[in-house]
Each structure stands twice: as C-alpha cells, then as structure tokens.
Amino acid sequence: MAAPAGSPPAGGSPAGGPPAEAITAVPVRHPGRWIAAAIVVALAFVVIRSMATNPRFEWSVVGDFLFSSRIIDGLIVTLYLTAIAMVIGILLGILLAVMRLSPNPMVSGASGFYIWLFRGTPVLVQLLFWNFISAVYPTIDFGLVSFEANSLITPLVAAILGLGLNEGAYMAEIVRAGILSVDEGQGEAASALGMTRLQTMRRIVLPQAMRVIVPPTGNETISMLKTSSLASVIALTELLYAGQLIYSANYKQIPLLITVSIWYLVATTVLSIGQYYLERRFGRGAKREQKQTPLQRLRRILIPTHVRPEDVQTGGGG
C-alpha cells in the first residue's frame, strides 16, 4: 500500500519501516528541587552538629548501655510480649469477627459487646486493671484447681492479658473488613456445592480475606511493639522499664531514653521491612505491574542503564 500524500517524510513502507530515530531532548530543569535539597541539608547539618557537640547528650553513656545485658534482656521481653499479645489478638480477632457475622443475634451481640468494651477503654487502664485483679478475685478457681491471683497474675501475665485482649478487639474489626471484602459469589458457590457455613468460612472466605487482612495486621504489630512500653507502669521489665531502672540509679535519663529509642527504632524498622515484603507477596495479581523494591531502585540508580537506540525494537513484522 502506498503512503498517502502528506505523510511524514520518513519514507519507507508503512509496515516495518527503518529504525525510528531515538528521542534526544533537553530535560526540564527543576530548580525547586535544588533549593529544597539545600534547605534540608542545612537543617540536617544544624541538628546533627548540635546533637553531636552538646556534651549533655552523653553519647558515650549511650554506647556503654546499648548492648548491656539489662537493656538486651528488656528488649527480649518487649519482643516476646509483642509476639504473644499479637498471637492472642489475631486468634481472638478471627473468633470475634466470625461471631460478629453470625446470624445468631446473641453470638453476634456478645462479640459486639466485647469490641465495644475493649475498644472503648484505654489500654493503659486495662493493663492496670489486670494488674490489680487480685483485689477483685483474690483466688482464681478453675473447679479442680485454684490459684492465688497474686501468684498467677504476674506483671507479665497481666501485660499479656491486657495487650492481647485489647488487640483482639481491634483485630476483630480488621478481620471483619477482610471477610466482607470477599465477593459474595464465593460463599454462594461454596453453599451450592454443599459446604456448611463454617467450612465455607475456613476453606474459602478466610484464605481470600488475607490479602486485605495482612497489611493492617503488620501495622498493628508495629504499633503493639511500641504500645508494649505501657507495661512499664505495672513494673514489667520490658525495654522502657529496663532503661528507667538504670536511670533511676544513675540519673542519666536522656542517654538511656536514647538507648531505648534506638532499639525501638531498630525493631520497628525490621518489622516495617518484613511488612513491606509481606504486602508485596499478598498483593500479587491484584496490580498489573509490581512496583520495584527499594533495593531494585537503588541498583538502578547506581548502575544506570540507558536505552540505546539500537535496543529499541523496530515495529512491524520482520
């Protein structure tokens, strides 16, 4: 077919012409970016210099205590407490969410009441409440065996109960949103195949709700890591209280709070990275194109690969 008159002067046949000319254009300048960068660098310089040169920060004390056994022991208690409280929270959350969606009004109402109660009171109050539970129930009776509440409800148990039961209420709402996000047709297809409501929930709905449940659960875990510091008020030697015990003896409050903060930052950073990759994994298939990970982006910046004209695929049939 001949090219119509007035076509671009490229010449050649319309199907599979010669290689197209690569675009070499002067890029748009961004003076605003340079100004912003200058301001940020100047501010960072001022802050860092002040922190480094002000002797009252006592960085040497931070260095002394960063890896001290008392701080590390506190960190371990924090991580342990976070993990147990989240496990309790997730299991309780699934149970409460399924109950909340039950057709039985008593079951659904009980779940609603629980969520109302535990979301409606501060977790700090709940922690104190569990800590003082022996005032209400001096002995805890399981029928065959009974315990002195004071020996059973140690600060650790009170913290696990307080944080875990409170988390259950929040996780219930997250799981419920996940369940509701699954297409109704999935449940219908399962019913039509003769599956019961519980089978459908366990085998069909919950696995597909995970994509919606996982990202906020990661968030909750990071949040829990920091909220666990509230257990310091019931004298549980987690990370913050370990630092407090040290500075109550040596009066080096600021360096020890910095020490503690560094460990919180390390732990939340590790969790954030984990969350990022977990979300990527569960988001597969939902988006057309996966965004690059920071590592991949860094590699691209460090090792630039420009598209050369000869790499540009020539269109049309060969």
Add this chain to the structure above:
Amino acid sequence: MSAARQMVLAESVHKSYGRLEVLRGVDLAVGTGQVVCLVGPSGSGKSTFLRCINHLEKIQAGRLWVDGELVGYRQQGDRLYELRESEVARKRAEIGMVFQHFNLFGHMTALQNVVEAPTHVKGIRREKAVARAKEVLERVGLGDKLSSYPSQLSGGQQQRVAIARALAMDPKLMLFDEPTSALDPELVGDVLQVMRDLALSGMTMVVVTHEMGFAREVADKVVFMDGGVIVESGSPADVLAAPKHERTRAFLSKVL
C-alpha cells in the same frame, strides 16, 4: 402428587423481597433427563426461580420438590419442618450449579477448585477425588490447565472449570444461571459445546439463558417467563418459532 417421576416439580411458587413480588405462582415440571431452558427479559424472575431450586432463596408460598423431596422442608403429617443447615447442605451437594460470573475459588488452582467439594463435603479420599477431577477437567477440554489459577484463565475456560467443579460431585440435576452472559462472544461456543455434550449424556438440566440457538437445538422444553409468572412453555418449535402470546413474540423479536 406425582412428584416421584419428576426431577423438579414446582407448584404455585411465590417469592418476594419485602413488598417486591419476584415470583407470583410458578408451576413447572422437569422430567428426569430433560433439558429445560428458562428465557425471558431481565427481572422476570427466572434466575430467582433457579436459585429457589437449591434453596439459595427461600420461597414464601407454594411447594417445590426435587427428586420427590420437598426443598428446604420436611413434611410430617400436614406440618412443615424447616431443615437444618447440614441437611440443606447435603441436598445441595446433589445439585450442581453454574453461575453467570463463574465464582471459581480465586485462591485455588483449577484442579483444587474441582477437588475441594468431593473431599470436604462428600469425604472422598484425596487420590480418588484428584483422579476424578482430572477426568472431568479433561471432559471439558481443560486437561492441560490443572495448575492454572482462575486469574490466568479466560472467561470461557473459567466457566468450563466451574462446570467441571459441579460435575465432580456427580449431581443428579444441574442448574445453569446465564452461564454465557459474562463471556466474550468468541468464547461462548466452547461453553455451549460442553453443555450440549452434557445434555446428550442424559443429565437433567435447568438453564437460564439468552442463547436462543442453544435453546432451540438442545432444550426439550422452553419456558418463557415474564413478570414472575410463566407466560408460555412448550417445545422449542412451539415457543420459539410459533409463540402464542404477544409478550413472547415481543421478547423474541428483540433477541432473535
């Protein structure tokens, strides 16, 4: 009541959502081995009626039997007792259903989709269920897609997996709810071919469809519904070629 010889028997079935009456007295008999096509404009109640047959919808008046047993209830004397969830589920397991939007389980491969109900509902041993699943997937022409996820399959392939999933339960009755309405035109043929083969094998089928060609060729009986009632029914030749009612004629003139 001569319910015994009919696979599906409906007597004056009524269904309403609040004040909206969707079914206003449907009478229908589907004999064992018959293929019945329900046609009609959208909102005529044909899909709702189909969903009543396996008790996905409750009916408010009338009686509905499948294979001689009341749907959703048990009759003792002149009293009706609602069936428990497990009993309803057991009866549904004997009726296959295919949906307009396939509703394949998105987190499972084609094979897992087909194996799920036989193992978890019927309690069939896994190896046996897998062998049977491969057989039915082969039958619908997807023997090479066993490990594909629904998102990796075309609409026509997904619908054929959905048919295989229903067939793996060895149903005595198959319900199709507009099985080709969500498909691109060039994919409709494969699905209809599978349904045609199924009809030839003697399966009792109730099909809600807009495919008049399929109805004319395969159906033993065509039922035209409008406004929640059956306007006319009969052989495809009678209903599709020589409709008696004005409403049927008006509808057919639009779709043919």
